[in-house]
Amino acid sequence: MIKILIIDDDKNFIDTLEDSFKMKDVNAEIMVAKSAKEGLKALSKSIPSIIVLDVQLPDMHGIEFLKIIKESRKFKNIPVIFISAKYTEPSDRADAMLNGASSFFSKPVDIDVLWTEIKYLLDKKE
Numbered sequence: 001m002i003k004i005l006i007i008d009d010d011k012n013f014i015d016t017l018e019d020s021f022k023m024k025d026v027n028a029e030i031m032v033a034k035s036a037k038e039g040l041k042a043l044s045k046s047i048p049s050i051i052v053l054d055v056q057l058p059d060m061h062g063i064e065f066l067k068i069i070k071e072s073r074k075f076k077n078i079p080v081i082f083i084s085a086k087y088t089e090p091s092d093r094a095d096a097m098l099n100g101a102s103s104f105f106s107k108p109v110d111i112d113v114l115w116t117e118i119k120y121l122l123d124k125k126e
Helices: 011-023 036-045 062-071 090-098 111-125
Strands: 002-007 028-033 050-054 080-084 103-106
Touching: 002 011, 002 036, 011 028, 011 111, 028 036, 036 062, 050 062, 050 111, 062 080, 062 090, 080 111, 090 103, 103 111
Parallel strands: 002 028, 002 050, 050 080, 080 103
Antiparallel strands: none
16 A cells, blocks of 8 residues: 655645545555644654655745655655645746655646656656
8 A cells, every 4th residue: 555645734735635536546545744843743653655745834845844855864765746836936846856856746736647646656666
């Protein structure tokens, strides 16, 4: 079973992702964190297969969180998909990719495209 850690403070987005994955009959454990602090706590309890990470968290910028993950030997190989609710400059996307993000999506996210990307990254990881 795959484990997906969603780190996002937008409850509606989290609920939409969870419902969509259930409707697709995805065999996945969904872990949720609404802040960077909660995300780090979740990582201390379980290592996810993939992380879906919001750029704007209430307590830390997503890039800073990404740097923490990628500097850790334990977590550095976990694919991270960045999600942004606001229009981002090409430099923001570049910064995310240069710091180890696997993908970058803007909200609203096409759930089918996101799920295809998750499957691709997990297949690539194996």
